[in-house]
Amino acid sequence: GWQMGRALVLIGCLTAVVSAAGDTAQAIPGKPDGAGSYDNLVILLQEFLEWRSPPTVNGVVDYSPGAVSQRRAELRRYQERMRDMGVTRWTRAQEVDYLAVRAVIDEQDFILNVTRPWASDPVFYVDQMLQLTFVNFPVSGQDLQDLRTRLQAIPRIVQQAQAHLTDVAADNADLAIFNLTTPDGVGHGHPYREVPPAGVIGWYEDLLGRTREAQPDLTVDVATALGAVKAFHGWLTSNRGRMTAPNGVGKEALDWFLKHAKMIPYTSDEIVTLSQRELERTWASYALDRHRNRKLPELELARSREEYHRRLADTDARIRQFLVEEAFISIPDHIPTGWEEMGFNVPWIDRGTPPNFWEQVQYRDPSPDHLHAVIPGHRFDGRVEEKNAHPIRGRLSFGDRREGWAVYLEEAALLTGLFEDRPRTRELIYVFGLWRAARTLGDVRNQRNEMTAGETMAFWKEWTPWLDENVSRRYAYLRASPGHGLHYTVGSFLVYKLLAERKHQLGEEFVLKEFHDDFMSRGRLPVALIRYEMTGYGDEVREFWNHVPLSALKR
Structure with missing residues (x-):
């Protein structure tokens, strides 16, 4: 059995490498074979993005039944045009662009027909x-x-x-x-x-x-x-x-949404299994690090805005030095050199109440969210993308790529040595990680109507040190489009998977900095699509071509 499995893996790898060699992608069932050109796709996306923001009259959008019906009809015309594209004749990179455009259109279909926030969400x-x-x-x-x-x-x-x-x-x-x-x-x-x-x-x-x-x-x-x-x-x-309607969209609709609107190659059941394992792994890592550090003093909260800002400045300088000296990622010339110009997520607030979850972490050591949200996370990522002039990739941004990359950076920096001289900070990285894993589990169960928002909050607080009522409430109520809480942990799974496969493909020729630069250069597309483009492995994308219209779902 093991030998047969190994042989199948090798055959799969060889097939993928052969397919990676050709620039023009192979025909796969479900891929459109119409008349539309790639230039037509670029024009369609431009029109769709303008259409996606509904017109206002005196500052108000019309959500009357007639107006919503008209929007649904207009969306169907975009979908008809998408089905008439000649994707079978396009390159792999153009295929990827097509699937990304189809996903943002499918997301609007889901909002118009499933979540309907104007009717369900005050x-x-x-x-x-x-x-x-x-x-x-x-x-x-x-x-x-x-x-x-x-x-x-x-x-x-x-x-x-x-x-x-x-x-x-x-x-x-x-x-x-x-x-x-x-x-x-x-x-x-x-x-x-x-x-x-x-x-x-x-x-x-x-x-x-x-x-x-x-x-x-x-x-x-x-x-x-x-x-x-x-x-x-x-x-x-x-x-x-x-007002007694269920909060979530249900399992079948969530699974459709993950595959079609998010291009995530896992079902909600698979996400529950993976995230439960991640919650356990991260808690175990946290426990082992707490043991390892048991003789060290605990990290103390900053006592003033000035002390916090000094810690921010020190953190920024340390991370930038690490990125350069450890050949982690290239820093383009246009990236600001100062932390104040880059900005940061967690401001200093004098409260009459104890610090909230983010403050409990960041006021002790700003490193976790600085990696995630400043450099080389969100703000760095955003400034790199500002220079992306690609007519499709420069205009799209998917959550699993944004948040998955940012979460990946936290533990990747730990594993590559950033905190060798700050062992207690490693614990904060694990606290961030287990919050994201717990959040994913809660979000899935909430969307499948297996947990109310209150039950979700209680679950999160049980499994996350320092998590307070206010921060948990802020994230327990998913807005118009589900999936935000899934992006973090699931997106990081996909980045780690791509890292593993790329190292396996390239062997000793693999260079981490080149991998990160290559990944960043491809825009903020779904990670599964970036994987297809970087590795040539077509197994996940083959499933994406099996497109089931939302209208075919039983609701």
Whole structure:
């Protein structure tokens, strides 16, 4: 049995290497053989991306049944054009681009026909209300006109919500009611206030107070908007009893979404198995490191903004030196050399409450999220992509590639020696990893309606040191498109898989820096598609060509 298995693996590898040698891809069942050219695909994507943001009238999108039906019909025309592409005659790289474009169109199909946030999720409307309250006064000219338009749109947004929220998920209703009246306890992206305003309503009251002093001509518009937001809260609380729809999309729909809209080569059952194993592995690594470090002092929280910023500056310098000296990845010339210009995710906030989860980690040592979110993670990644002029790859960004790369970097840096002189920081890397694994398990079970949001939060807090109510709440409620919580751990699985296969293919010719640079150069496409392009292995992509229209699902 073992010899037969080994022979099959060798045959598979040889087949893949042979197919990798040819530039033009082999015909695979399900691949379109129509009239459309690659240039037609580029034009289609450009039109689709413009279409994807629905038009607004006086700051409000129309989600009436007639408007939604029209959007569905327009989407079907894009899908018909996709089926008429001549992909059988294209190169492997062009095939990959086709599948990525098909995925973003399928994602919109899923939103229009399955998640339907305008009908199921009050937070969909609440999220449209908050940002404008952060405005800095004074404003004038076009900025003033734009602000007035947005303020005057708030009552119409509330009217839309009350008309169209006919199938509300219970968890979504509770989160909307909470967000309207209670600070989220995290505050990232919010202007600093010594006493955080009480939810969205509190931010409108804050805006009204500032308007009376700095921009009195807007007072009536702000007061009217505040009244509408309060009325929406009253409507939600009085109608909460009938808001009993399930929060998740169900197993069959989730599996379709993973394969078609995300190009993830695993079913939700496989993701549960893999993520459970990852949670156990990471907890075991954490336990072993805690034992190894038992005679060392614990890491202490920074005590001031100045101390935290000193730690950030030191972390940034250390990571950059490591990337260069250990030949980890190339740093292009246009990447800023300073940490302040690059930015960072976790600000210093003086709270009356204990630090939240992110702060518990980052205030001790900023390394985990600096790798993940600054360099060579998100901010570095984003600045590299800003230079991507490719007409398709420069315009798409998939979550498993963004988040999978960022999570991979955390433990990859640990394994290549970044923390040899900081053993306690290794523990923080594992805390980040086990949070992502627990989060994936919770997200899948929540979307399959096996756990409520509250049960998901309880599960996460049980398995994640320092995880607080506020951070867990922020992630327990999945928005219009499921999958965000899956991207982290599952994306990292796919990056590690590609690393293993590339090392196996190239043997002693494998160079880590070249691998990372090559991976980054291919854009933020699904990792499974990057794998096909880099290795020539076509097993996962062959499944993607077996395209099942969403309309064929039993719902």
